[in-house]
Amino acid sequence: MTIKEYKSLFDELYVSLCLLSNKYLEDLDVAKDVVQDVFLKIWEDKIEFENINNTKAYLYTSVKNKSLDYLKSKRYKSTDFLSARKLEKVETESFFLREVVVIEASSIVEKAINELPDKCAAIIRLSLKEYTVSEIADELGVSINTVKTQKKIAYKRLRPLLEEYYFLIFFVLNIFK
Template identity: 55%
Template sequence: MRGKGKELILNGKSYKQLFESLYPQLCVFAYKYLSDLDLAKDVVQEVFVKVWEDKITFHSENHTTGFFYKAVKNKCLNYLKSKQYRVTERYELANLEAYETGQFYMSEVLVIETKTVIDKAISKLPEKAAQVIRLSIEDYTNNEIADQLSISINTVKDHKKVAYRKLRGFLGFLNMS
């Protein structure tokens, strides 16, 4: 993105970087509304295409992320309100009203963004430590992790110790106390 005054303008390279960084989490976000992954992907792609075609400029990088979340939310809600959806799917007005609340929107954005930050931090760990932590997050026991990775239980514990120490360093900014 290049700045022009206070505005950020997307060029081909910055647009591609933005797409690659936001697309996965926006698809997860859209899926929370639509419960259909292919449809969620289509919605997110449509939003990116519209931004590119309309040459939308942004006030800041934070504004950019917020804009895309809000645009995806609105596109999902428009789909859920559409006649096509009501005819082809079970239309539940109560769910739609819950989806339109700011609380639902903010909680979903927070969960997805936090997961993205944690995934990036885990990817910075040594390979075995990252594997151990990912399995641990999936509720594998130390014994199951040891069996899965063909390592001893003590090695699992050592990898966890190293991973937790490094993750505390990577994610220290999340500490709200």
């Protein structure tokens, strides 16, 4: 893997992997360290991947395992109390898979939103945070009609961008609430 490919991989997955690790550790600084350690290992060991799906699977699994190792470490146990029940919960495959699906779906939606004009993107992001139309108008200093119009434009442009991911996004939004 060239330095350019490695940097591209890091830039694409770093945030998602930190979010995953943070779900286990509930400490963003430690989560960032875990992810950096995983990337350092693939660089030092010169690990090659056949395709992006293999790469993602390897990285998500490595971050999960490294996060769990941290939770089980003596250093962590001596500073934080982690109940056996919580550790059992985060060690399950269903916890891991749920978090990966949520993170991947969020990443897909965010990439699509980034394709929108700035005003449309800002309105959709506030909508996703459950702001009302009037709250969005107040926040952005625009009229309610502008918000409604921009939302229609955004939905019209997002639909084709997210069409192939409809079932995944629907599943995440409705099942994992």
